[in-house]
Amino acid sequence: MYSLIDCNNFYASCERVFNPSLRNKPIVVLSNNDGCVIARSNEAKKLGIPMGAPAFQYQSVFRRHDVKVFSANFHLYGDMSHRVMNILSNYSPVSEIYSIDECFLSLHGMNIDHYKYGLDMVEKVIKWTGIPISVGTAPTKALAKVANRIAKKFPQTTNGSYVIDSEEKRIKALKWLPIEDVWGIGRQNAKKLFAQGVKKAYDFTEMPESWVLKHMTIVGLRLQKDLKGIPSIDMETEEKKQSISTTRTFDRDYDNFEDVKERVVAFTTLSAEKLRNQNSLCNVLNLFVETNRFKETETYYYKSIQLKLPFSTSSTIELVAFAVMGLKHIYHDHLHYKKVGVTLSHFVDANCHQPSLFFNSDPKHKELMRVIDKINGTYQHNVVRLAGMDEKTFKMKQEHLSPAYTTNINDVIEVNL
DNA sequence: TCTGGGGTCCTAGGACCC
DNA sequence: TCTGGGGTCCTAGGACCC
Numbered sequence: 464m465y466s467l468i469d470c471n472n473f474y475a476s477c478e479r480v481f482n483p484s485l486r487n488k489p490i491v492v493l494s495n496n497d498g499c500v501i502a503r504s505n506e507a508k509k510l511g512i513p514m515g516a517p518a519f520q521y522q523s524v525f526r527r528h529d530v531k532v533f534s535a536n537f538h539l540y541g542d543m544s545h546r547v548m549n550i551l552s553n554y555s556p557v558s559e560i561y562s563i564d565e566c567f568l569s570l571h572g573m574n575i576d577h578y579k580y581g582l583d584m585v586e587k588v589i590k591w592t593g594i595p596i597s598v599g600t601a602p603t604k605a606l607a608k609v610a611n612r613i614a615k616k617f618p619q620t621t622n623g624s625y626v627i628d629s630e631e632k633r634i635k636a637l638k639w640l641p642i643e644d645v646w647g648i649g650r651q652n653a654k655k656l657f658a659q660g661v662k663k664a665y666d667f668t669e670m671p672e673s674w675v676l677k678h679m680t681i682v683g684l685r686l687q688k689d690l691k692g693i694p695s696i697d698m699e700t701e702e703k704k705q706s707i708s709t710t711r712t713f714d715r716d717y718d719n720f721e722d723v724k725e726r727v728v729a730f731t732t733l734s735a736e737k738l739r740n741q742n743s744l745c746n747v748l749n750l751f752v753e754t755n756r757f758k759e760t761e762t763y764y765y766k767s768i769q770l771k772l773p774f775s776t777s778s779t780i781e782l783v784a785f786a787v788m789g790l791k792h793i794y795h796d797h798l799h800y801k802k803v804g805v806t807l808s809h810f811v812d813a814n815c816h817q818p819s820l821f822f823n824s825d826p827k828h829k830e831l832m833r834v835i836d837k838i839n840g841t842y843q844h845n846v847v848r849l850a851g852m853d854e855k856t857f858k859m860k861q862e863h864l865s866p867a868y869t870t871n872i873n874d875v876i877e878v879n880l
Numbered sequence: 881t882c883t884g885g886g887g888t889c890c891t892a893g894g895a896c897c898c
Numbered sequence: 899t900c901t902g903g904g905g906t907c908c909t910a911g912g913a914c915c916c
Contacts, residue, residue: 473916493884494883494884494885495884495885496882496883496884497882498882498883498884499883499884501884501885515883515884516883517882517883518882518883519881519882519883520882520883522882535884535885537885561915561916562886562887562915562916563916564916565916646914646915647914647915648914649913649914649915650913650914651912651913651914652913652914680889680890680891680913681890681891682889682890682913682914699888704886704887705887705888706886706887706888707886707887708885708886708887709885709886710884710885710886711884711885712883712884712885755883756883757882757883769909802884804885806886860882
């Protein structure tokens with residue numbers, strides 16, 4: 464059996480933990496630049512505020528219903544996520560952290576009452592962190608997702624824990640779940656399935672395998688088997704990322720090279736830190752620049768470039784040099800840039816990689832980066848940085864940011880004063 | 881005026897080999 | 899008029915997730 468644990472309204476719940484006056488109030492959390500709604504409490508959902516709604520279009524709704532609005536505080540959410548995952552890891556030796564607020568556990572070989580086991584998780588996590596969760600348990604990952612949805616949708620009857628452990632329950636659940644709400648069925652697949660008369664998850668499991676394979680590839684077929692109760696989607700326990708990106712939309716248009724370059728330096732620096740943090744070296748750097756796609760009066764420009772590095776590296780100095788080189792290739796004057804991004808990929812392990820015969824990362828950088836990371840980790844972040852980067856890593860609108868309750872001692876002192 | 885960010889996996893088709 | 903067959907590897911782009 465597998466359990467899928469999902470935090471309820473995670474970002475909104477995080478804000479609530481440290482501010483109990485927000486209980487029972489509608490809360491929304493906004494994306495960077497206070498752009499879109501990316502999380503809503505149940506109360507906010509009931510007001511009809513959709514996921515992804517541009518905040519400026521909903522200002523009057525926010526005012527009218529006294530919605531508590533927050534700028535995204537990812538430091539806080541990341542730290543809370545850590546605490547929740549830590550607790551959950553005690554419930555199984557095999558876990559997969561699927562996203563910031565979701566985790567699969569394999570319960571293989573454990574002789575337990577699955578419903579009570581889930582209930583215990585719910586009680587412990589709320590007691591120890593203040594975050595409400597739902598637990599779904601079933602013979603496959605896709606069915607655990609379905610069970611989780613039931614646990615979340617019917618808290619009164621399930622108490623936040625639901626188990627699919629019989630054919631009756633499986634079929635009943637799948638006849639209830641709309642096809643477009645199935646994990647792995649996106650807009651395109653839903654469209655194809657509607658055209659075949661498929662409305663519920665159950666209808667999908669009745670489709671011929673040949674049709675599924677032809678129109679939805681092997682991915683769709685695996686999903687179908689998983690929903691039938693035949694385990695076909697494996698646990699993924701690898702902790703290291705295969706790619707690391709830093710992309711941002713700017714608070715305003717940038718129209719000179721030096722400004723854009725400064726952002727590229729900052730984003731490359733951030734990505735390189737994450738890369739070193741997982742003890743990897745990278746071999747490929749991708750970079751893109753983009754103008755405002757919503758501005759109809761100006762022509763839209765998007766350009767990306769891929770640099771295959773001559774050697775594996777995690778040195779900020781070297782990666783920044785490559786990124787700026789790339790930027791010179793795709794940057795055009797007389798355009799108003801709204802967004803840029805840097806992605807590192809094709810990693811190798813820093814401890815056991817094959818150096819090149821001809822070119823290699825400057826060995827002096829290794830120790831330098833170690834010291835810089837140590838200083839930045841101990842004191843304020845970015846207290847040591849490249850001269851090409853200015854002191855603010857993030858330049859964006861954050862008018863409703865909550866304090867860094869759990870992570871940044873400097874912020875806490877500032878608040879107390 | 882204001883519209884997010886960070887991931888994974890799969891496949892078709894091109895480039896190349898003998 | 900007639901112009902092979904069988905592979906591998908790589909990548910851009912598309913689909914999906916939260």
